[in-house]
Amino acid sequence: MLTKISSAWNTSSAHTLYFVLNARGGDTTNYLNDVIIPEKNISGTIVNxxxxxxxxxxxxxxxxxxxxxxPRIIINSDALPGSNQSSSNESAIYKQGYALGIMIDSVLRVTGASKVILLGHSMGGLAIREYLQRKENGIRKWWVDPNDTVSGHRVAKVITIGTPHLGTDVSNVPFTGIDYNSEAMRDMRITFSSGSGAYIFGNAESNVSSNFYNKDIDCNGSQSDIVSGINSGNIDNPIYSLPLNIRYTWIMSTYLFFGSDLAVPFGNQALYNASSFVPLNVTDTLRTNKNHIQETGDTWSLVRGLDEPGSKNFAYDISSGVLYSGYITLQSGNISTDNDYFKLNTSKPGEVKINLSSLTGSGVTTASIISESDSILQTRSVSASSDSLSYKGPSGNYYLKITGNSSQNPNQNYYNFKATSVPSPELNITLGIEGMQSASGLVQDTIRIFLRSSTAPFNKVDSAVLYLNSSGEASASFLNLNPGNYYIQTQHRNALETWSAAPVNFATGIVTDYNFTGSQSQAFGNNLFLISGKWCLFSGDVNGDGIIELADLIQIYNDAANFASGYISTDLTGDNVVGLEDVLIAYNNSVNFVEVRRP
Known part of the structure; x- marks a missing residue:
């Protein structure tokens, strides 16, 4: 099983950061001085x-x-900064949370990912909670981005196994060599002789039992503070609660008949309110039967805990063109159907392609592409070892839903998938319109563009409605267009239909530029008119029959005589009034027999 996980998720000992949490030691050392990350080892080799x-x-x-x-790091050393002081691995949870924040920030910078998944064993789970919960002056103290009060933690999911969420008063864990006077054991205590354990439930540091090496719970150099615990009873402290936009899985273990994993009582390995586990509505629990030492090798439970999000709201962000792996896993209540959700954001209109592989034995039965509004855009039943599906649409968020049956070797065989966003061919066009063009620019207006086949009968293949800016520029994407050569045809409310001089090449994911205004030869049959240094579409074809003639002139004249106004086709100049200037433009073009020229 470990081999399968390594193959699926690329595990390697080369991706570890080594911290020292007890660099100075002592009772009055501020955490900033105690936590260091030396770059080199004793031999001078860069290891961090x-x-x-x-x-x-x-x-x-x-x-x-x-x-x-x-500074040089000595990896996997239990050396102490002085007598009666904690080893680095058993240092205060407060310092562990600080170091974890540095680790998360480093991983995000290296990978470019938006979030991480955190998995912690024993006090590692408390380090995760320390990172997520701690506040100072109302601000999240350890978050990667404390200014983002909603998602600045940059965490997608949390899994803990054998973690003393409600503390432990254990005094002997076999085969561990635990220092029971250490800061970590101090922080995990349920009670002291003078009340509750200070780190988890809150207490005065002065009430910490004297057998521990120091009483400085919050690692600020003072041992006389009043500490607010991370818990309020059996739940997380509402003063600095766990974020609700994260999914949590508490893996709980009881070994043989002991009612614990030999280190943490079974009921203390999760947070709960009466019969409900918390945080409410975002928490899952698993039960296993390993002792505390065996839990790190409980691969079945860990993979189940890592189960991908089962709802769209918690979908994992994925990147285009990256191969991902997942598992179909048994759900709570022995439910065999598993839904896994992933989110792909596309910055441009185009095609979303999903390629599935390694499906044999994975349990996958169906794959679907879903919209932001929960509409099923494409779905496919899966039976072969590989499959694919796709959908063309506008830019935005698309969700991949993979459904499977975990009764087929649950947690054993992973599936692979790659989601690719393929931008549609895009056109940047520049146009001028005779009546609306002046030295100061173009009156902004709407125009429709058709792309037509390059061979007779020149069928319409795709179209777009564009809004020309004052420079006559606009952009559009064409979802239905295959790569190739196409004529560009314009259609405007009162300008003459005009075609590009020749077919124009469009390619997937490529922006094509076409400027009608730069030269008369840019239009088929040189069918453009020069205004203020720009070649423009002829104005006056208000009835859209492809010729500027008496019928158009009469329609414009009648509206002018009636002082017509507004956004109407007979307003050739775009000033929202039909007047003499509009009549003259149409008259000049009609006497010159201006008409459309097509291939």
């Missing part, structure tokens, strides 16, 4: 660097050479 990957780990079991001028 990460590259693009899928899974990262944070390692606290280290020490350093204690040289502030040339």
């Amino acid at each position: 660097t990460i590259t693009n990957s899928s899974i990262y780990t944070i390692d606290y079991r280290n020490f350093w050479n204690r040289d502030v001028n040339d």
Whole structure:
């Protein structure tokens, strides 16, 4: 199973950051001085660097050479800064949360991802909660972006296993070598002789039992503070609660008949309010039967805990062209149907293509593309080892929903998929319109563009309605267009239909520029008129029959005589009034027998 996970998610020991959390040690050391990340090891080799990957780990079991001028890390060392002080791996949860924030920021910078998934064992789960919950002066203290009060944590999902969410008073865990006087054991306590455990439930630091190396819960150099716990009873402290835009899975374990995993009581491995686990509506729980040491190897439970989001609101963001993997997993209540949701944002109109692979034995039965409004845009039943589906649409968010049956080897075989956003061919066009063009620019107006086949009978293939700016420029994407050569045809409320001089090449994902105003030869049959240095479409074909003639002139004249106004086709100049100037433009073009020229 570990081999399968490694293959699916590219695990590697090369993607670890090594922290020292007890660099100075002592009772009065501020966390900023105690947490360091030396770049090099004792030999001078750079070891604290990460590259693009899928899974990262944070390692606290280290020490350093204690040289502030040339700090070097000693990886996997249990050395102590002094007698009666905690090792780095058993340092305060407060410092662990601070280090975790640095780790998350580093991973996001390296990968370009928008969020991370956090998985913590034992006190690692409390470090996650410390990162997510801690506030100072009303501001989230450790978040990557504390100014983003909603999503600045940059976390998509949290999984904990064997975590003492409600504390533990265990005094002996076999085969662990735990230092029961350490800061970490102090922070995980349910009670002291003088009341509740300060880190989890809140208490005065002065009430911390004297057998621990220090009483500085909040790592600020003082041991006389009043500490507000991360819990309020059995739930997270509402003063700095867990964010509700994250999915949580608490994996709980009881070993044999002990009622615990030998380190944490079973009922203390989750947060709950009466019979409901919290945070409400975003929390899932799993039960396993491993002892505390075995939990890190409980791959079945961990993969189940990592189950992809089962609702659109929590869909994982995915990038175009990247291969992803997922698992069809058994759901709570032994429900075998599993839905996995992913979100792809497209910045331009075009085609969303989904390619599915490694489907044999994965349990996948159906794949669907869903809109932001929950409409099913495309769906496909899956039976082969690979399949695909696609949809053409405007820019925006599209959701991939993968449905499967976990009774087919649940959690054993992953599926792969790649979502690709293929922008449609795009046109940047520049036009002038005779009556609306002047030295100061073009009166802004709407025009329709048709793309036509390059060969007779020159069928319409796609179209777009554009709004020309004062420079005569506009852009459009064509969803129904295949790459190739097409004539550009214009259609305006009172300008003559005009075609490009020759077919124009359009390619997928490429912007094609076409400027009618630069030269008379840009139009088929040189059918343009020069105004203020720009070649423009002829004005006056108000009835759209392809010729400017007496019928158009009479219609314009009658509206002028009746002082017609507004957005009407007989207003050739675009000033919202039909007058003599409009009549003269149409008259001149009619006597010159101006008409459409087509291939």
